[in-house]
Amino acid sequence: MARTVEDVAPNDRSTHYPAGHIKVREALISLLKVKDFNSITWAEIAQTAGVNEALIYKYFRSKRGLLHTVLHEYLEDFLEGLDYSLKGIKGSLNKLRKIAWYQIDLYNREHVFSKILLIEVRNNKAYFQSKTYDSVRRFSRRILDIIDEGIQNGEIRDDIPPKHIRQIFLGAIEHVCLPSVIYDRDLAPDAATESVCNILFDGLRKNAD
Amino acid sequence: MARTVEDVAPNDRSTHYPAGHIKVREALISLLKVKDFNSITWAEIAQTAGVNEALIYKYFRSKRGLLHTVLHEYLEDFLEGLDYSLKGIKGSLNKLRKIAWYQIDLYNREHVFSKILLIEVRNNKAYFQSKTYDSVRRFSRRILDIIDEGIQNGEIRDDIPPKHIRQIFLGAIEHVCLPSVIYDRDLAPDAATESVCNILFDGLRKNAD
């Protein structure tokens, strides 16, 4: 429902949830667009959702629990869409470029979630035990696989540890997107992707030197 | 109050304030280094400062009031130091380079304040009526003056509105510093200044094309 990617791939997950569950999640999302997580109260969420406070607690064990559920679902949607749009792409660097575009585009379209993901959540140690972090790890793992694959087939140089490459890649994307996310400014995903990839890929290619 | 800029010397502003006033401000600063503003409580500040809660309230009408007082003072110190270190520099671009370095260095040294300034405070509309914003405006005005001066003496091209130039200049600095500030990473001020100025100044010079 909250599908955001260009080319479909359905998920009907939402239909399995009771009405209250959905309404609460939607309420949180709409509130996050207006104010930051910490200043959103149980009462506000309940009122916005039109349900009882206790119900929220029953579905999501705590306020952070609710946040992470929403975040997790959002990330899972992202990952599904990413998988789907990676189909048919050949070459590790091409895949990475697609990923870069995909992520930048997401950051650009979803400032609210991105802000939470980029700032709010990282300071909380509970984050690293959350489902949210599981999704992030899956995403991270996927990138590493692609890099490994590129190294194996000779597309990417093998003298830099794959994890470093990943870190630089993700760091570059983040670096480019952070200001627009934080200051709610628009960003041209195509141009930004170009910038990131042009700079990095030359240095990554096997015959780079 | 106006510090004698000639001979540096730490400002004596503080001596005009009652003991409690100073202790409270110092308490907030030390707390900000440990936890974020929203989760700092009146009681904590009072306890850290060793004064009565009611006293804080008497001096600073609200928590945000206290924050802005501290921020304002901090910015004023920054501006004073900037004025001082701008002395004897000739050329608008040279001055701008100095400003860039000075600001980047500050962001780099003071993550706590920078984070508040860069993120926390801007979302609050009260900010734009605050003394903090006055300081920011003064700083902003100063840059505009330098740009105007550069245009007038032919150092800077005159076909771009000065305010645009200022916006790009400050945006570039911010852009470079934001990730380090947010993720508490170190940044090399010299290199960062070079990056910013190299990219911008070529495009700004009158005979640029």
Add this chain to the structure above:
Amino acid sequence: MARTVEDVAPNDRSTHYPAGHIKVREALISLLKVKDFNSITWAEIAQTAGVNEALIYKYFRSKRGLLHTVLHEYLEDFLEGLDYSLKGIKGSLNKLRKIAWYQIDLYNREHVFSKILLIEVRNNKAYFQSKTYDSVRRFSRRILDIIDEGIQNGEIRDDIPPKHIRQIFLGAIEHVCLPSVIYDRDLAPDAATESVCNILFDGLRKNAD
């Protein structure tokens, strides 16, 4: 329902109840061994029993209702066992001695129930309308009958009101058991029974003086 007292055999009462009913009661019992009644919640009971919360509510109108149902059943078991083990005993004092032993032994084996019975439940006026209290009354009545019988056949002096005798008898037992029950200490039933009976029976016998 009325158990065939001849051949002991565990009561079949349970089979008349639906599965959920039994599971709930068992859940409460197992929880009572771990924590005190007031801090046990509906949800906990339901989860432990593996049934829906609403179901518990349907069977037992309130938490206290459930408690009393369990207590009642427990006491009925006690009474049945007592009846059975009283068979074949001749003499009122001998019967009373048996009762003393039986009750002390129970207190000693079942601290959880005993504590509830001895402390928790008595402060609640609803107790006196409960099925639990019915059982207690039946037990109490049975003792009175034995005392009456003893007076009639000349075994017990007739110058003390039978109800006083009963009160003293039960009070003595309680007095002896209370500390062990409350502080979860072990008690030797044989010795305790001796103490109680030695002291009381000399004073009770017709030719006592």
Add this chain to the structure above:
Amino acid sequence: MARTVEDVAPNDRSTHYPAGHIKVREALISLLKVKDFNSITWAEIAQTAGVNEALIYKYFRSKRGLLHTVLHEYLEDFLEGLDYSLKGIKGSLNKLRKIAWYQIDLYNREHVFSKILLIEVRNNKAYFQSKTYDSVRRFSRRILDIIDEGIQNGEIRDDIPPKHIRQIFLGAIEHVCLPSVIYDRDLAPDAATESVCNILFDGLRKNAD
């Protein structure tokens, strides 16, 4: 104010406390006479005391904190009175007899506190870190000193460890008082003291055998 002992010895401790502090303590005490601690709520205490809920929290950090403050003060009063009434008594056994009487009399007069002390509080592990427990320990220590003194001057046999003696002494008192405390029955302090001391002291005397 809450002085309870026969012969004075003043404590004006209460006058040092603000009105709210006193009112809250008194409110808790009066509520404890009606219902058990767990079912007393913040709101009830506040309402009974006629003060704001937050004030209670400010003075006593938690509900248990409040309970222990009250209990502690009550015990300190007891200890003060005990010290005072022990003056001029010669002989260890005479002192112990006085202590027995004093404690039994207290249990008898203050069922509410006694019940809490004897039952409620011991199940809570926090109790052993509380000020309440400090007082209990002081009392306990005092008894040990008297026993030691008795052993040294030959009044008490030296073949039983003093700590055992203390344990038996306190256990006997507790055993005698527990039922009356729990069932809110009256107890004759003089007779109870006689019972306890008659039984124990014969066995304790040096030339006992």
Add this chain to the structure above:
DNA sequence: CATGAATGAGTGTTCATTCAT
């Protein structure tokens, strides 16, 4: 200048209970 006492309005969370299916 500084403080202790006091408060109103929330905070997230938990509970026993009800109802439609």
Add this chain to the structure above:
DNA sequence: TATGAATGAACACTCATTCAT
């Protein structure tokens, strides 16, 4: 017989703020 969804009212605890002194 059994359940999932939903709720009202309360829970202990916290907060920024005010006032008399």
